[in-house]
Amino acid sequence: MGWLDFILGKKTPKSSFVEAYESGFEKKISDVRPISELLFVVLDTETTGFNPKNDHIISFGAIKLKGFSMPVASGIERYLDTPVQNRESVKVHEILYPIETSPLKDFGKDMLNYIGSDIIVGHHIGFDLAMLEKTLQPFGFKKFLNPVIDTKYLAMRLEKGPHFDQSTAIKEEYALDAVCTRYGIELDDRHTAAGDAFLTAQLLMKLLKIAATKGIKDFGGLIR
Amino acid sequence: MANVIVNRVKEFLKRFPPFTFLNEASLGLVAKGVEVKYYAQGEQLFRQGDPAQDFFFVLKEGSVQLSENKDGQERVVEVCDEGDVFGVLALLGKRPYILTAKAREDSLLYAIPVSIFEKILNENSRVSLYFAAGFASGQVVVRSDLSQSQKARRDFTELSKDNGLMIFSGQSDLNYSTDVLTCMKGTTILIAVEKMAAKGVGSIVIVDQNQFPLGIITDKDIRNRLVAHQKSYDTPVEKLMTSPVMTKSKEAGFSDLYLTMIKNRLHHLIFTEDGTLKSKVTGILSDHDILLSQGNSPAVLINALMNTWEISEIAKIRNRAESLLKYYLENEVAMDFVANIISEINDIIIQRAVQLAINKHSPNNPKASKVKFCFLSMGSEGREEQLLRTDLDNAIVFEDVPIEIAEDTQAYMLLIAQEVMETLFICGFQACPANMMANNPKWCQPLSQWKHYFSDWILSPNQQALLNATIFFDYRPVFGHKKLAEELTEHIYHEIADKSIFLNFLAKNALLNPPPLGFFRNFLVEKSGEQKDKFDIKLRAMMPLADMARLLVLSHRVVGINNTFKRFEKLSELEPNYTDLLLEAGKAYEILMRMRAIEGLKSGNSGRYIHPEDLGKLQRQLLKNTFAPIDELQKIMRIRFQLDFFTS
Numbered sequence: 001m002g003w004l005d006f007i008l009g010k011k012t013p014k015s016s017f018v019e020a021y022e023s024g025f026e027k028k029i030s031d032v033r034p035i036s037e038l039l040f041v042v043l044d045t046e047t048t049g050f051n052p053k054n055d056h057i058i059s060f061g062a063i064k065l066k067g068f069s070m071p072v073a074s075g076i077e078r079y080l081d082t083p084v085q086n087r088e089s090v091k092v093h094e095i096l097y098p099i100e101t102s103p104l105k106d107f108g109k110d111m112l113n114y115i116g117s118d119i120i121v122g123h124h125i126g127f128d129l130a131m132l133e134k135t136l137q138p139f140g141f142k143k144f145l146n147p148v149i150d151t152k153y154l155a156m157r158l159e160k161g162p163h164f165d166q167s168t169a170i171k172e173e174y175a176l177d178a179v180c181t182r183y184g185i186e187l188d189d190r191h192t193a194a195g196d197a198f199l200t201a202q203l204l205m206k207l208l209k210i211a212a213t214k215g216i217k218d219f220g221g222l223i224r
Numbered sequence: 225m226a227n228v229i230v231n232r233v234k235e236f237l238k239r240f241p242p243f244t245f246l247n248e249a250s251l252g253l254v255a256k257g258v259e260v261k262y263y264a265q266g267e268q269l270f271r272q273g274d275p276a277q278d279f280f281f282v283l284k285e286g287s288v289q290l291s292e293n294k295d296g297q298e299r300v301v302e303v304c305d306e307g308d309v310f311g312v313l314a315l316l317g318k319r320p321y322i323l324t325a326k327a328r329e330d331s332l333l334y335a336i337p338v339s340i341f342e343k344i345l346n347e348n349s350r351v352s353l354y355f356a357a358g359f360a361s362g363q364v365v366v367r368s369d370l371s372q373s374q375k376a377r378r379d380f381t382e383l384s385k386d387n388g389l390m391i392f393s394g395q396s397d398l399n400y401s402t403d404v405l406t407c408m409k410g411t412t413i414l415i416a417v418e419k420m421a422a423k424g425v426g427s428i429v430i431v432d433q434n435q436f437p438l439g440i441i442t443d444k445d446i447r448n449r450l451v452a453h454q455k456s457y458d459t460p461v462e463k464l465m466t467s468p469v470m471t472k473s474k475e476a477g478f479s480d481l482y483l484t485m486i487k488n489r490l491h492h493l494i495f496t497e498d499g500t501l502k503s504k505v506t507g508i509l510s511d512h513d514i515l516l517s518q519g520n521s522p523a524v525l526i527n528a529l530m531n532t533w534e535i536s537e538i539a540k541i542r543n544r545a546e547s548l549l550k551y552y553l554e555n556e557v558a559m560d561f562v563a564n565i566i567s568e569i570n571d572i573i574i575q576r577a578v579q580l581a582i583n584k585h586s587p588n589n590p591k592a593s594k595v596k597f598c599f600l601s602m603g604s605e606g607r608e609e610q611l612l613r614t615d616l617d618n619a620i621v622f623e624d625v626p627i628e629i630a631e632d633t634q635a636y637m638l639l640i641a642q643e644v645m646e647t648l649f650i651c652g653f654q655a656c657p658a659n660m661m662a663n664n665p666k667w668c669q670p671l672s673q674w675k676h677y678f679s680d681w682i683l684s685p686n687q688q689a690l691l692n693a694t695i696f697f698d699y700r701p702v703f704g705h706k707k708l709a710e711e712l713t714e715h716i717y718h719e720i721a722d723k724s725i726f727l728n729f730l731a732k733n734a735l736l737n738p739p740p741l742g743f744f745r746n747f748l749v750e751k752s753g754e755q756k757d758k759f760d761i762k763l764r765a766m767m768p769l770a771d772m773a774r775l776l777v778l779s780h781r782v783v784g785i786n787n788t789f790k791r792f793e794k795l796s797e798l799e800p801n802y803t804d805l806l807l808e809a810g811k812a813y814e815i816l817m818r819m820r821a822i823e824g825l826k827s828g829n830s831g832r833y834i835h836p837e838d839l840g841k842l843q844r845q846l847l848k849n850t851f852a853p854i855d856e857l858q859k860i861m862r863i864r865f866q867l868d869f870f871t872s
Contacts, residue, residue, distance in 0.1 A: 030642050030663075037650060061226055069335070072233055072258045075226030184330070186285065194226035202332065205262035209330070212264075 014140030015105075021112040025145045029119075031220030035208055038219055040065040040149075041118040042204060044196040045128045052130040056080070060111065060132075061194025063201050064118070068208070070201055076114060077194035078102050080135075108136045120146045123176045123200045147223050151200055154207050155179050158214065179203060230255045233334065236284060240307035250344050257340040260284075261333045269325040269333070270311065275544055276321060279335040280311040286331025290323040303328065400509040404494075406431045409438055413450060413464055414457040416441060427492055427508070430465045435504045437494050439465030452842055473499030474507060481509060522548065522565045529572045533580065538573055539651045542613070545569050546825070549611060553822050559814035560789065567608040571702050573651055574599065574618075574644070578703040581643035585636065591629060592636035597622035598704040599644070599662065606698040607770065607786045611821040614830045615656040616648060617695055619667040621674050621708050630670070637668050660695055671708055675715045682719045685729040693730060694767075697774055700786050717781050727779050731865035734771035735858055740764040740851045747836045758833035761820050765847075768854050769813045772861060789813045805856055812850035819847065 029038070043062035049055035057080050064074035079101045102110070111132070122128050125148060133143055152174050156166050172178060180187055180199055183206050187199065208222075216222055233255040237243040243251060259279065263269060263286075270277065272293050281288075283304050290302040290310060301323055304310055310325065406429045407416050416428050420443075427442040441464055449455070449464045472481055474495045481493060495507035525548065528541050545566065552562045578599050586593035603617035604610040620641055625633050641662035645655070655661065662668050669677075678696070681689035697716075701709035720726055740748060740759075747759045773791040780798050785791050792810030796803045824831025836844060861867070 030646065032639075032643055033646050034650070037646065061228065063226065063229060068263070069259050069261045072229055072260065073256050075229040077226040077228055184285075188232070192228045194228040195232070198226075198229045198232065202260070202262070206330065209262070209264040 012138060012140045015108070017109040017112055018136070018139055018141045021116070021141075022145065024117040027117075029147065029219050031218060033219045035212065035217060035219070035222060036067045038066065038222075039118040040121050040201075040204065041115050042070075042121040042197050042201040043115075043125075043128060044122055044193045044200060045131055046191065046193045046196075047131055050127070052127070052134055055131070057131050057135055059193040060107070061192065061197040062114065063194070063197050065121075065201050065204065068205050075194060075198065076110075077192070078107055078110065080104065080107055104135065105139065108139050108141070112136075112141075115144075115146065117146060119149060120144060121149045121151060121200065121204050123151045123179070123196070123203070125150045125152075147219075149204070149222065151179070151203050151207060152176075154211070155203075158207060158210050176200065176203075183207075233258050233260075237282065237334070240282070240309070242309070246344065250347070254336060254340055254344065257337045259335040259337075261335050263288075263327040263331050263333065265327055265329050265331075267327050269327065270321045272321055272324045274321050274540060275547065277311070277335075278339070279337045280309065280341070281325075282334040282336060283308050283310075284332040284334050286333075287328040288325055288331055288333075289328050290325050292323050298324075400495075400507055402507045404429055404505050404508045406435070406505060407461060408433070409460070409462050411461050412458045413441075413446070413455075413461055416461050417446060417457075427510070428461075429469070429494060429505055429508065430461050430467075431505060436502055437469050437471060437496060437505050438462065439467030440469050440492055440494070441465045442491065448842070468501060469494050471496045471499060471501055471503075473497070475499070522569075525569060526572065529569065529576070533576065535580070535647055535650055538576060538647075542569065542573060542651045546613075549821065550825050553818055553825070556818075559817055560787075563608055563611065563787065563817070566611050567605070570605060570610065571601075574601065574648070575703045577644040577647035577651075578640065580647065581640045584643060585639050589632070589636045589639075592633045595622050595625055595633050595636075596705040596708065597637060597640075598701045598706060598708040600699040600709060601702045602660065602699045603656075603695045604698075606700040607788055608700070609788060609817060611817065612824045612831060613651075613653045614824075616645070616653050617656050617660045618662045618702075619660075619696070619699065620662040620669075621712060622668075622670050623705075623708060624670045624672050633670075634665065634668060638663060638665060641668055671711060674712055678712070678716050679719050682716070682723055682726045685726055690729060690733040694733070694771060694774070697778070698786055713783055717783075720778060721781075727775065728865045728867070730771075730775050730778070731861050732867055734768065734775050735861060735867065737763055737768050737771075740854065741848070749836065750833070755833045757835065757837070759836050760832060761816060761823075761834050761847075762830075762832045765850060765854065766813065766816050766820070768858065769809055769816070772857050773809075773813075775861070802860070805853055805860075809853040809857055812853050815846060815850050819843070 041062055041064050043060065045057045045061075046059045047055050047057050059077060059079045061077040062075065063070050063072075081101045081103055120129070129144055129148070133141065153166055155174060156164055156169055160169075176196065176199065177187060180203055183203060185199060185202050185206070188195070211217075211222065230252065234251050237255060238246070238251055243254065246254065269281065269288065283306055285306065288304045288308075288310070289300050290304065291298050291300045293299075302310075311321070405419060405423050405425050405427070407419060409430055409432055411430075420426070420428050427440055429437055430439045430441065431437055439462065441461060445464055445466065450457075450459065455464075469492075470484060470490055471494050472484065476499060484490070484493060491511050493509045494505060495509065496503040496505055525541055525545055529538060532538060532541075549562065549566060552565075582593065598621050600606070600619045600621060601617070602619060603615070605617060620637050622633065622637055645661060645663050649655065660667060677692075681693055681696075685693075699709065699712075748764065749757050749759050769792075770788045773788045773795070776795050776799075777785065777791050780795070782791070782794055782798075785794050789810035792806045792813065796806035796810070799806060819834065820831040822831070823834050834847075836847075839847065
């Protein structure tokens, strides 16, 4: 969307796949649906940097989870056509060359179709969603309509209680590596989107079981 | 597909036997099929007596113990460690688990589907040998290394001899027949059949003069090879028998017997003195004997349902009912019996679900929970015809309450309904796509509103009203105050009596569905789309019969019979002029139900679309024969309800 369009209030037309995505939210998830029956999609992105404005997604990875079980075959990973290959991020993520990249439109379509109306889960997920929303903007996409769970805040809620002021948390204690180590989840393949999504999914299962012991047993309790 | 994830699983698996024997490609195939599962400390993975799940486990992280419950005593048999494989024997033998697996710590497991692994077993002789060796030594767990295994055994228990091949519970509980019906080669089939009838058995073994087995003839062979081919009753038995037969010695271990039957898809296995064909027949083992040994009888299942309030337990029992159903269908057990059993099981599940919901929500709703209500099953479940767990159609009717508490009452009823639906979803039932379920506010209403609905449908029968009628008129009270349902029924008949034109509309609707056969007596199949070239057995054959049965029952003001073939049975008494035709229509409906259920179980869906080309000649003929009464009945309806003069 150019600045002129912005001033004139012109809207980017919605692509059909965005409309299809939006139409999937007519039915709400019932508050009493038990956690074991909920459909989760756990995702992660690797980016050229940490500024949603200027940075780009390099890769996207995700896996589905239901009833404390995730089929390996449900995992996906996509490498994107990125305008800039930032040297710094290449160093962090060790993606030296794009493997097989997808054009943005194909990616957007596949991704929304894959995510559907499932509950989105990620670690520090706000950032990933902001990046994805930006990436899909040219197709008339505004924002995700899915319920969202951030494993970072879920871990805080379970460790520190529901009334904990999450802004006072020590940042390093709740980085994905730190939380996984704390919960005994083996780290490897770090810094690939799919690898991190796989780790986060294991973390989610662990957290949900702990949540159950604290009386959080259904959708209503989980989302609050 | 995410290769990063597949690779991770692969890297782990290939460190442990039997995966070490696999090449990259096979390993990749296995890794892609894995489900990663998580169990918290203390949770059970499976329980002694549970039917085998369709995957086995590899422990990724954590610790799992296998224990045996004998005479009420829990005894730990094995403790599994990283890389250990367990749950295999139950799987390959298709037998219930004889041990209970429980997570000792929070554990991550890889579940590997047997379908993928069976393929590898066939292709890779080293892997199959590996498992065979495991069988022979009676290993419960495939150990990642041997010293570990010995240590664990020493630590926990000595594996006594009678625990060899623990997954199979030994021969003692397996009753097979030692009194085998035989006849000599050269006997005519007529005499063989007479012998079978006299003894009341379904098979006869053909032997030579030394009593060595040559072949076997079963009920099915008589149908398929004799009657269907119109062969003479004087045909000698050796012309019709299945030969050679599989033989084993009685001394053979049960696992060996069982696997032989599974692998060769045998219905019967014959015992001889030394296990070869060149020795005397001493016994016969049938798949029926095995079913009985598994404890999947309706009485066992219903009893188990009545004894649990655990939703996960209820869901498991419902899955077991499905294997029972499959066995019944394959063995042509009478349809009214089968439908009765399955409906009974479904009803108990619904009753449990409602009771659980009431227990949960009534304390917080002291007032609303006093209001009387009735939970109704509708559609095929209402007709007691739902064999497969296809769409749920149901509703709630509650007594009329003062206006000031009406809103709270409905809110409470909806809460109950939602809770019931969640339970039923867990038990594998599917939601109704048209949302004709009790958790839809429209279908969760006081009696007066329900009366209003029905009056409306009867007085102004538009297309939607008639569609609703086909579902709602087959309601059946399952839980709660039946009086409410009875009052509604009374109201309906009262309305119809005043407005008989409604029946004409209903009749017209019943004849709307397209005929099953084309001009050249070929099946009319779907022309395009996903179901191209398939025959819609529900729309073209079952619905017309169900619709006509409902129509006639309403016109005769029969109350309390919902089942389509029972309706036809009743109607055959009420209409002596058409007794034969109506009985035939009922029979046809039974056959259609069976065909649909078999198709549904085979392809894991609703069974609605059948591929006529895939049916055998006999089955195809059988299906076509069911259409004759449809045709005949439709003609009668057309005249009786004056449809040719009746437009609009």
